[in-house]
Amino acid sequence: MSDAALVHRCLTGESAACRELVERFQADVLGLCTRLLSHQHDAEDVTQEVFLRIFRSLRRWDSDRPLRPWILGIAVNRCRTWMGKKARAPELADYLHETPDHRPEDDSAELQRGIRAAVDELRANYHTVFVLFHEHGQSYEEIADAIGAPVGTVKTWLHRARVELLERLRSRGLVPQESNSRDVTRP
Amino acid sequence: MKRIMKPLVGPEHEVSVPPACRATTDRIQRTLDGELAVDRWPLDAHIGECGDCRERIHAMRLLLAALAVPRPPITVPAGLSKSILASVHSDRRDRARVRMLARVGSFALAASVALVVWLNVPTPSLSSLPTLDVAVSTPKPEVPDVKPMRLGDELAKAGVAFRTTTQPLTEPAAAAPTAFASITNALLHPPTPMAVAKLEPARKSLAELPEAARIGFQPVTGSAEKALNRFLRDLVAIKPNS
Numbered sequence: 167m168s169d170a171a172l173v174h175r176c177l178t179g180e181s182a183a184c185r186e187l188v189e190r191f192q193a194d195v196l197g198l199c200t201r202l203l204s205h206q207h208d209a210e211d212v213t214q215e216v217f218l219r220i221f222r223s224l225r226r227w228d229s230d231r232p233l234r235p236w237i238l239g240i241a242v243n244r245c246r247t248w249m250g251k252k253a254r255a256p257e258l259a260d261y262l263h264e265t266p267d268h269r270p271e272d273d274s275a276e277l278q279r280g281i282r283a284a285v286d287e288l289r290a291n292y293h294t295v296f297v298l299f300h301e302h303g304q305s306y307e308e309i310a311d312a313i314g315a316p317v318g319t320v321k322t323w324l325h326r327a328r329v330e331l332l333e334r335l336r337s338r339g340l341v342p343q344e345s346n347s348r349d350v351t352r353p
Numbered sequence: 354m355k356r357i358m359k360p361l362v363g364p365e366h367e368v369s370v371p372p373a374c375r376a377t378t379d380r381i382q383r384t385l386d387g388e389l390a391v392d393r394w395p396l397d398a399h400i401g402e403c404g405d406c407r408e409r410i411h412a413m414r415l416l417l418a419a420l421a422v423p424r425p426p427i428t429v430p431a432g433l434s435k436s437i438l439a440s441v442h443s444d445r446r447d448r449a450r451v452r453m454l455a456r457v458g459s460f461a462l463a464a465s466v467a468l469v470v471w472l473n474v475p476t477p478s479l480s481s482l483p484t485l486d487v488a489v490s491t492p493k494p495e496v497p498d499v500k501p502m503r504l505g506d507e508l509a510k511a512g513v514a515f516r517t518t519t520q521p522l523t524e525p526a527a528a529a530p531t532a533f534a535s536i537t538n539a540l541l542h543p544p545t546p547m548a549v550a551k552l553e554p555a556r557k558s559l560a561e562l563p564e565a566a567r568i569g570f571q572p573v574t575g576s577a578e579k580a581l582n583r584f585l586r587d588l589v590a591i592k593p594n595s
Contacts, residue, residue, distance in 0.1 A: 188434045197427035217437045281419050
């Protein structure tokens with residue numbers, strides 16, 4: 167069923183359609199919230215809020231535009247609001263919510279964590295566009311729609327995010343420092 | 354942060370890139386955007402001659418390698434959709450109730466104003482209202498333990514409830530039950546036989562209202578809402594001196 171048909175059924179109050187809409191997009195929304203907030207429990211709470219907003223404003227969705235970027239835009243906005251609240255009221259015992267990871271260490275896991283940490287350290291705007299582009303496959307235009315910024319700004323932020331990420335990875339020793347001079351005619 | 358390599362070329366740098374390098378920087382950009390695979394790059398003598406472009410390509414390769422590292426999959430917790438749907442349904446119920454109260458409140462305000470006008474009762478303060486004592490103006494009440502009540506006071510309470518609420522009139526939800534109770538009370542204990550006749554349609558539609566709608570304003574069913582609408586219509590239809 168198309169997204170537009172699903173939304174139409176949701177608007178008629180059909181419970182099965184509402185369930186389907188949640189199940190169709192919950193992984194995307196939760197994934198984005200988890201990456202933007204770096205906190206599983208917060209991400210679940212915000213995901214719930216995101217769907218409340220989605221159902222409240224479903225009538226305002228323009229069916230000529232794709233649904234997924236619209237939903238991810240709401241998720242980005244809720245995450246921003248959540249981060250703003252967190253910044254105003256820091257949670258002293260936040261570490262209590264973190265589950266210690268006792269899995270055995272290996273290089274790939276360490277690399278994964280290093281890259282994730284480097285991405286998470288990007289400033290908020292760069293982080294958002296980087297995650298939307300590279301992890302959620304959104305186009306420049308869709309990201310611009312989602313965050314309410316011009317396409318040119320999105321391109322600039324994404325470029326800066328890449329440069330900053332590269333520098334962070336280098337400073338963490340996760341990518342080699344020396345210049346590569348082999349095979350100079352091929353990338 | 355110390356810059357340790359030739360930066361990738363971004364949109365803001367395009368004008369400062371030497372013309373000979375632009376084809377390479379454009380390919381780098383398209384490759385990072387996922388539009389051009391690395392193995393589709395054409396052989397380019399410029400790369401062999403330009404140290405800046407070699408560094409840019411090296412940076413691109415490092416970034417692509419980092420992006421190629423798989424992210425841990427997001428696991429949707431069991432029961433997440435269930436809790437989302439529960440909160441959505443609860444939110445819908447709450448919002449429907451608030452909408453209903455706001456609607457009822459607005460009608461009740463209009464009705465109270467209409468009744469006040471009809472009875473020519475000034476509304477600004479309780480003390481200035483004329484008193485219409487049931488015990489004086491009507492025959493002896495059939496139920497002896499019903500206390501004499503003042504219709505003007507009841508109507509004024511309805512108005513005061515709205516005026517004193519901190520909510521704007523578009524959301525008189527908090528005040529609506531009070532106003533509704535006041536009007537109901539006034540209708541059930543009319544001051545004069547003449548008033549009884551004029552209030553009869555509204556009293557009749559009030560009697561048809563389900564208890565839940567009368568007491569708690571719960572938007573229980575569509576039929577309750579219709580009954581409430583009929584009651585409010587009859588209430589507002591009461592004309593002064595008609």
